[in-house]
Amino acid sequence: MERGMVFSLSELLEMIGETLEACFAAPLWVVAEIADLRFDQTGHCYLELVEKHNQELRARARGTIWASFSSVLSSFSAATGRTLAKGMEILALVRVRFHPVYGLSLDIRDIDPQYSLGAMMRHKKEVLSRLAQEGYLERNRSLPFPPVPQRLAVLSSPHAAGFGDFLAHLQENPYGFRFRVELFPAFVQGEEAELTLLSALEEVRRRAKDFDVLVILRGGGAQSDLHWFDSYILGKAVATFPLPVLVGIGHQRDETVLDAVAYHSLKTPTAVADFLIERMRAFDELVLAAYLALKGAVTHLLQDQKITLTMLSAHLERRSRNALKDVQETTMQLRWRLKECARRTLEKNGDAFLRTWQKLGSALKATFLAHAASLEHITQAVALLDPYSILRRGYTLTLRQGKIVKSAEECAPGDILETRFWDGKVQSEVTTRGSL
Incomplete structure (x- = not known):
């Protein structure tokens, strides 16, 4: 085989680099997903860009945002309210670079924020549409809300300012309501947010009977981290949770998937506290209204019964007085009749009674004399028997x-x-x- 020109590896790669850079001399707009990104101490941002189809990897390349182009990052955050993050789809203006040692890379000169916003919106709409088709979107809102939501399971970072504000607002409520709050620590921003939130949700689910409501709080974090709450897995876990879920993740403009599937979504952790306090106050007013209604009904019933008792007492007094009068009259009649009967009996049998009395007196006298003589004989006999x-x-x-x-x-x-x-x-x- 005839040998042609011979190149060193570096010469070949330099020729490839020159050819590529000549072919792609002008910047190009490229659509890709961020698989990973990191910053070094000098302020350079290194990205791993990929393209997937049905979760199958079709292409991969390195991307770099040099520190001299850091305005790209700040412009993107200002327009979207979010920072670049893993899993985000971007439309980037790139220059093709090839280095003999480091290979192909893309220098990112600009990122279209409107495309990323549209991609994030599409992703969120797709998640919400899927949850709706599967019947999960309204499930948590269909749960009965407890009338006295006092036992609260809270998912939040223990160091989050929003959690501290939430606790202070509950404890300092003007009505003196008491709440029992148990914190289940979780990251509410960053790459570990989804995993830790799912783990905390499962722990609360196992103890669901110990709580009335689940509260997910964020507050105080960057607005750019809201996309962690647009996860399908996290949205489904909240939608199917056995307790009503209240969300207060501290945003004003956007609604996340968690906001859409929760029982109720509020803008801030303190707004969640106000919601719970208001529910307690509504129940308190309901109890007070029931108490007043019952008190009025009992008072009215007692008044009616008092009137009835007064009437019955008067009636009983009249009946008793009449009955006593009848008894007195009957007694007087009986006394008069008895006296009259005794008088007639005495008049009729007076002589017989006198003769009987006289006979009884004579018999008693004779009996007494006989016994007295007998007693004298006995006394004399006893004296004769005396030893002295x-x-x-x-x-x-x-x-x-x-x-x-x-x-x-x-x-x-x-x-x-x-x-x-x-x-x-x-x-x-x-x-x-x-x-x-």
Whole structure:
């Protein structure tokens, strides 16, 4: 094979670079998605640009925004309210560059903010349309809102100013309402926002019975970070959440997917606090109105019952008075009739009663006399049996060791005996014992 011209690798690549730069001498508008971006200490911004079709990678190139063109970034942020971020589709004015060592790259000289806004709007509309077709768009708003939303699960950064404002606003409410707030920490901006928010949502979902409402707060972040809340996965998780979701992510102009699917969206965290306080106040007024209505009904009922009781009391007093009068008249009639009956009975049976009384008196007198004579005989008999009466007649009473001696056999020589007379006693000693 005949050998032609021989080039070194650097010569070849330099020729390719010169050819490319000659062919693409004028800047070109290129549509691409930002797959990654980073800044170095000198202020240069390095991007990885890709093109996908049905999530399949079709092209990739490096892009650079040199520090000398940093106005491109500030102009884009001022026009869109957002900074360049991963996942964003842009229309960029580029110059084609080729370096023998670093290969092909694109120097970005300008970015059309209107195209990016349109792309972001298209993406958001596509997400909302998909959620609507799948029946998720209105699901969270169809949940019943608790009348007393006191137990709050909050997804936010613990260091966010919006979270602090939210807590202070709740605690300092003029009605003295009390809220129990539990924070589930999550990033609410940056690339980790979607993952941490989904993780926190799942944790609250497992404890849904412990809370009345879920609150997602941002506040104090850059307006440019709102596109993290346009995620289909995050939107579906909020739409299907078992608790009413309140969103206060601190924006005034744009509505995110989370705003569209939540139960209620408010502009700031303090507005969310005001919403909860107002719901509590409405319930408080409802309870107060019910109390006043009940109090009025009870007062009216008591007044009616008081009138009824007064009428019944008067009626009962009249009936009692009439009944007492009837009883008194009946009693007087009965007393008069009893007295009259007794009088007629006495008049009719007076002689018989007198004769019976006289007979009863004579019988009692005879009985008394008979018993008195019998008692006298008994008294005389008892007197005759009195031991002292016997002793007076000359008899004596002998005792040994305090016991009456009834027979000589009971005594033995040496015994001390006591002999009692009617007028005294003597002691003696048994010397002999004999028989009659």
